[in-house]
Amino acid sequence: MTALEELNRTILLCRDFVVDDLCDEEICRRFQSVKVLCVSDRHNLSSHSGQTALITLVSLLGRMGIPVWVRIPEVAMLLPQPPLSGSCVRAALIASSETLVAGATVCGDSNLNPDLTFVLGDTMVDSGHPSWRLSGSDWYGALTMEKSAALQAWTTEWPIGSMVSAALAANEAFKFVMRQLPLRSPADQIFFEPSRFCDWNFDSVPVPEEGVHFGEVDIISAGAICQAALYALLRLPKVQMWGRIFDDDLTGASNLNRNMLTLVTDIDSKKVLVVAQRCGTNLRLEAVSNRFAGKASEGGKLAPRVVVGVDDIPSRWEAQRCAPGWLAVSGTSHFSISSSAHSLGEPCSGCLHPVDDPAAANPIPTVSFVSFWAGLAMTVRLLREALGSPYSSDRQHLWLTPLRMDQPHAAMWLPVASRRDCPVDCLASQRLYLRTRGAERRA
Secondary structure, rough: HHHHHOOOHHOOOOOEEEOOOOOOOHHHHHHHHHHEEOOOOOOOOHOOOHHHHHHHHHHHHHHHOOOOOEEEOOEEOOOOOOOOOOOOOHHHHHHOOOOOOOOOOOOOOOOOOOOOEEEEEOOOOOOOOOOEEEEEEOEEEEEEOOOOOOOOHHHHOHHHHHHHHHHHHHHHHHHHHHHHOOOOOOOHHHHHHOOOEEEEEEOOOOOOOOOOOEEEEEEEEEEEEEEHHHHHHHHOOEEEEEEEEOOOOOHHHHOOOOOOOOOHHHOOHHHHHHHHHOOOOOOEEEEEOOOOHHOOOOOOOOOEEEEEEOHHHHHHHHHHHHHHOOOEEEEEOOEEEEEEEEEEOOOOHHOOOOOOOOOOOOOOOOOOHHHHHHHHHHHHHHHHOOOOOOOOOHEEEEEEHHHOOOOOOOOOEOOOOOOEEEEEEHHHHHHHEEEHHHHHOOO
8 A cells, every 4th residue: 555545535635725736646745755853851751641642643643644753752651552552652653653654654853854843841942943832731732832931741641631732733734734735726825824822622520530431332433533532532541431333344545544543554454343452441342343224223222322423414313313312423524523412302413414415525535633623522522421511502513623723713612403304303303393383373
């Protein structure tokens, strides 16, 4: 397999903006020619959050075909970081070279003159060129080009904020490549301007010292979004979960650009088997090598909690019809993500997505950090549900476009309205129908 095959979906996404006569090979070459340096001192790498920030950033960059150099000390791996393996962070990162995408090397720093530099927390660097700093806390992540006294080292164990900061940083690397490519419209350059500061807060909730037990959870799809969700779940300390994962697909070369638990050696393997193996013992998943087909599907009714990571809208409707309790859905559309959660009696995923889109692009243009945002948002919803602190009804739906997270409307929290024409015919739509009919009769 070649990087051109493995980056096919990312190249398609670039074609939303680049001139038509630019060949795929040139787009691929631009990603592979960027030199990115990641820097950290021992203090910032001595916490699980710091290690997760670095490893997630290198993984997201690698899945764009971008080579990475690491200027870091060797430290012991505090918790597992699948699909990487090894007991030490630096060695594990270097061993991951070209295991994500062909040409996506990871090397130790050797007098590199980088195009981009990313620095963990308050690590001291002596650099004559701009660098971004990844900072944050348990649930909050930020990226800044300014060295501020307010910046703190990564010291926490809880890693949600560190994964946010990594996603923000990966986006800046993508935009750097896009600024090197000829665009069809000069006005589109605004989408790819660097962000001097951007941040995102999922809002903290207390987590018990003994950890989180999610109980039984069914997962529909072993593709990019659900792999990103599981990648995030696997990094939460002291969690337990069991359930099933449904998918009938084999791993293809074009999946490597965004499937966070997949390696080059997994090509032609069943996705559900790859994911179930990487999830280990704390997240015990039974691999069901069939596409979920509603009531006719193998295994009977779904678990009390269900997560769905499919872009096919009728598949979301079918999962919603069969879900006996809580359900979360995340999807992507080019550079945007949609994430929502639906409990019994609330407006459902059919109310939110009432119309199929049979003309949607196939294959779907995607890139690592967009799919990662979709999966991370779904993990946060599942986590808050398990902790008894779900988002309020005015935050039932999140629409997020991460290209310019420094802009005020890059993300929107929204309510979901029930619809009389809901294709799922959920309880909320039935109640609306009865209220409307009653009002019509009284009129």
